[in-house]
Amino acid sequence: xxxxxxxxxLGVACLLVLIGLGVFAPAHLSEFDSDxxxxxxxxxxxxxxxxxxxxLLEYAQQGASVVLFPSLFAGMVVGGMGVVxxxxxxxxxxRVDTAVQAxxxxxxxxxxxxxxxxxxxxxxxxxxxxxxLAFAWAVLASPGAMDEAASVAERxxxxxxxxxxxxxxxxxxxxxxxxxxxxxxxxxxxxxAAETAMQVTFLEIALSYLAAQENQSSFTxxxxxxxxxxxLEIGYPSLVLDVPTGHxxxxxLGLVAVVTVMSLMLASAAxxx
Amino acid sequence: MKAWWLRxxxxxVAALLLPFSVPAIITxxxxxxxxxxxxxxxxxxxCQGTEVLAARxxxxxxxxxxxxxxxxxxxxxxxxxxxxxxxxxxxxxxxAESVPTTTALILAGLLPLLLGAIGAATGLIPRRxxxxxxxxxxxxxxxxxxxxxxxxELNYGAQSFDTEGSLARLAFGALVLGFADGAFAGATxxxxxxxxxxxxxxxVGVALLRGERPLPNMLPNVTxxxxxxxxxxxxxxxxxxxVVEVVLRINGIGDLLWSGTLLQDFGVVLAAATAxxxxxxxxxxxxxxxxxxxALVVRRAPTxxxxxxxxxxxxx
Numbered sequence: 001x002x003x004x005x006x007x008x009x010l011g012v013a014c015l016l017v018l019i020g021l022g023v024f025a026p027a028h029l030s031e032f033d034s035d036x037x038x039x040x041x042x043x044x045x046x047x048x049x050x051x052x053x054x055x056l057l058e059y060a061q062q063g064a065s066v067v068l069f070p071s072l073f074a075g076m077v078v079g080g081m082g083v084v085x086x087x088x089x090x091x092x093x094x095r096v097d098t099a100v101q102a103x104x105x106x107x108x109x110x111x112x113x114x115x116x117x118x119x120x121x122x123x124x125x126x127x128x129x130x131x132x133l134a135f136a137w138a139v140l141a142s143p144g145a146m147d148e149a150a151s152v153a154e155r156x157x158x159x160x161x162x163x164x165x166x167x168x169x170x171x172x173x174x175x176x177x178x179x180x181x182x183x184x185x186x187x188x189x190x191x192x193a194a195e196t197a198m199q200v201t202f203l204e205i206a207l208s209y210l211a212a213q214e215n216q217s218s219f220t221x222x223x224x225x226x227x228x229x230x231x232l233e234i235g236y237p238s239l240v241l242d243v244p245t246g247h248x249x250x251x252x253l254g255l256v257a258v259v260t261v262m263s264l265m266l267a268s269a270a271x272x273x
Numbered sequence: 274m275k276a277w278w279l280r281x282x283x284x285x286v287a288a289l290l291l292p293f294s295v296p297a298i299i300t301x302x303x304x305x306x307x308x309x310x311x312x313x314x315x316x317x318x319x320c321q322g323t324e325v326l327a328a329r330x331x332x333x334x335x336x337x338x339x340x341x342x343x344x345x346x347x348x349x350x351x352x353x354x355x356x357x358x359x360x361x362x363x364x365x366x367x368x369a370e371s372v373p374t375t376t377a378l379i380l381a382g383l384l385p386l387l388l389g390a391i392g393a394a395t396g397l398i399p400r401r402x403x404x405x406x407x408x409x410x411x412x413x414x415x416x417x418x419x420x421x422x423x424x425x426e427l428n429y430g431a432q433s434f435d436t437e438g439s440l441a442r443l444a445f446g447a448l449v450l451g452f453a454d455g456a457f458a459g460a461t462x463x464x465x466x467x468x469x470x471x472x473x474x475x476x477v478g479v480a481l482l483r484g485e486r487p488l489p490n491m492l493p494n495v496t497x498x499x500x501x502x503x504x505x506x507x508x509x510x511x512x513x514x515x516v517v518e519v520v521l522r523i524n525g526i527g528d529l530l531w532s533g534t535l536l537q538d539f540g541v542v543l544a545a546a547t548a549x550x551x552x553x554x555x556x557x558x559x560x561x562x563x564x565x566x567x568a569l570v571v572r573r574a575p576t577x578x579x580x581x582x583x584x585x586x587x588x589x
Contacts, residue, residue: 098279105287109557110295111512113527114549117534121542122302202413202454209415210519216535232419239423253416260411 002268011265014258021064028224029062030054038244048247050234056251063228063255066221070134071200077138078145079193085146085153086185087176092159100150104143112140116203120219130220133207134200141199145192149185156184190270198263205229205256228255277568284561288554293344295550299543300340310339313537314356330354343543352544357536358529364544367529372548375514375525378443382450382510386460390502393465395488403462410455414513417453418520421445425521434522446517450510459509463502471495493571500563504556511549 002010033053041048047056088096119136123129157164165175181189208218208229217223235249303310311327327333330353331342343353352364359367389406392398425445429438451457471477471491480490514527522528526545533541 098283101280102283102287105283105557108508109287109291109553111508111549111553113512113515114530114546117515117530118299118302118542118546121299121534121537121539122305124307202415205413206415206516209419210516210531211535213519214532214535229415232416236419236423239420240426256413256416264411 002265004269004271007265007268011262011269014262014265017258018064018068018262021061022068023065025061025065026058029058029226040244040247047251050248051245056231056248059226059231059248060228060251060255062226063231066130066225066227067201067204067259070130070204071197073131074134074138074141074200075193075197077135078141078196079189081138081142082145082149082189082192083181083185085142086149086180086188087153088146089150089153090156090158090162090176090180097150100146104147107140108143112137115140116207120207123219125217128217128219128222130200130204133203133220137200137203138196141192141196145189145196148188148192152185152188153180156180184272187267187270187272191267194263194266198259201259202256205232209233228252231255277572278565281561281564281568284557284564288557288561291554291557292547292551296344296347296543296547297340299539299546300336300343303339303539304336310539313539314360347544347547352547353540355533355538356540357538358532358541364540367541368526368544368548371524371526371529374443374523375518375527378446378450378514378517378523378525379507379510381443381447382456382513383507384447385451385457386506386510389457389461390464390499393461394468398461400465403458403465406458406461407455409452410458412453414449414453414516415520417449418446418517421449422521439523442521442523446521446523449517449521450513454509454513456506456509456513460502460506464499467495467498467502493567496571497560497564497567500560504560507556508553511552 031054033049036044036049036053037051039049039053044055047060049055050059085100088100116133116136119133123132153161162175162180165179166172170179204220205228207220208227209232211218212229212233218227218229221227229252231248231252235245235247235252237243238246238249303313306313309323309327309332311323311330311332314330314332315323315326317323324333331339346353350365352368354360355362355364355367389398422445425433425438425441429435429441432438433442468488468491471494472487474491474494477487477490481487511527514525515531516527517523518525518528519531526548529541530545530549532538533545
């Protein structure tokens with residue numbers, strides 16, 4: 001088990017790296033430079049260059065700007081829905097439980113990628129972006145978060161727990177916000193939010209890579225912006241051909257690892273004492 | 274107390290609605306997009322006779338006419354024509370070509386999950402394996418699939434689309450589906466947690482005292498939860514087929530859906546999404562029926578006359 005302080009430090013550090021990359025992303029990539037083609041990280045620090053001599057750092061920055069806000073937004077939506085699910089269980093109403101279950105059944109009954117692709121069809125070519133897809137993903141992930149938070153609230157005692165705390169003279173806000181949400185739902189809600197943020201990032205990489213493989217525009221960003229999937233696409237030939245693009249693959253995988261570590265550490269930091 | 278039949282009923286209703294609601298939503302989307310739907314197939318600047326085409330493809334009478342014609346055709350096995358991917362070609366032919374491949378991929382991908390679930394339930398897979406499985410499961414499907422595609426290309430080269438190469442792609446695709454995105458880890462830890470919780474029940478302790486094995490006692494009671502977990506796993510696999518099939522170049526229904534989406538081919542998307550919806554509905558139906566059967570057969574309390582007769586026999 002990783003100590004809580006270390007988990008917080010690592011999680012926040014990874015988040016700051018992503019925010020730093022995304023905030024300082026250039027609007028356009030640098031000009032072509034045929035003298036600096038496929039340079040490694042040592043020859044063109046910090047990450048080397050692509051097939052046109054442009055620094056891979058700019059790919060990493062633009063990719064971070066593509067995923068940063070939508071993934072955090074999706075995480076917050078799922079976290080919020082988890083809180084709602086937990087609090088609704090504390091209300092102790094059978095009708096509300098049935099309505100929540102029906103919502104979960106209908107929303108969670110289809111494969112997520114199918115729904116995402118159908119939503120992607122609605123986005124006009126001129127205004128493509130990850131945000132609507134991230135929101136759709138968050139809605140699809142919400143029933144799971146609500147269900148898990150509801151289970152935690154039920155183990156806590158549900159409506160009887162609220163009643164007991166009220167009998168001790170605690171205010172509604174203290175009972176719900178402090179005792180239920182902050183002390184008990186926090187581990188579940190933060191973990192679900194962090195996992196969803198990670199999944200949305202991976203979704204962007206997958207969708208952009210699939211589009212790039214077919215030489216088509218991505219659903220998630222404009223054509224003049226590069227995604228982390230472009231790093232994987234540049235780097236992939238190094239696995240099967242004698243092309244010196246291993247540094248691009250390493251950078252792409254490294255960024256995936258940063259997102260994964262961030263998600264794991266934030267979830268670990270929020271675990272119950 | 275909450276009625277036991279409520280959850281299965283919600284699932285049954287959702288299962289009945291799903292194959293109709295998905296094409297209905299896509300149909301509404303076609304009309305929600307700016308412009309005339311017929312112009313997607315036949316843009317006026319490059320093609321003439323848009324009105325005739327619209328009439329022939331049922332696009333001239335609004336969404337209801339299109340939907341009712343499509344759904345009645347689909348019930349007879351006619352899924353309409355492709356709008357762009359194979360313009361004018363039968364979507365049924367495209368589906369017939371891709372569904373068997375995806376079915377094989379899903380079944381092969383399900384194999385490690387079933388083995389993992391059985392291993393976790395019986396204790397053959399120890400708990401110390403869980404962290405390793407979780408670590409492997411952190412790898413996103415697209416990265417896992419890329420590595421597998423590289424292995425196939427390195428080993429088969431130009432022959433990677435021959436029979437042997439295609440089988441290798443399918444096998445690696447199943448491997449990716451089975452292990453990426455936490456599929457295997459979810460199956461093992463989910464089943465293990467389920468049985469661990471159930472083992473704490475009093476009846477299991479009583480069964481142990483009577484010299485019985487716990488698994489046969491627990492199995493009937495955990496069957497509905499297992500059915501729910503199985504449904505979630507299959508849905509996860511279905512979702513993953515899009516990425517796996519495109520990256521590994523497997524001609525399945527996920528690849529078809531992706532190509533249809535990229536080219537805005539609503540004919541293909543409508544049929545492929547409906548196929549996914551029908552499969553999802555079948556899974557919901559199976560789960561609901563399992564829950565109903567368990568409730569009626571396994572958990573049924575003895576009826577009063579029978580209970581009285583048993584008591585009288587015991588007293589006598």
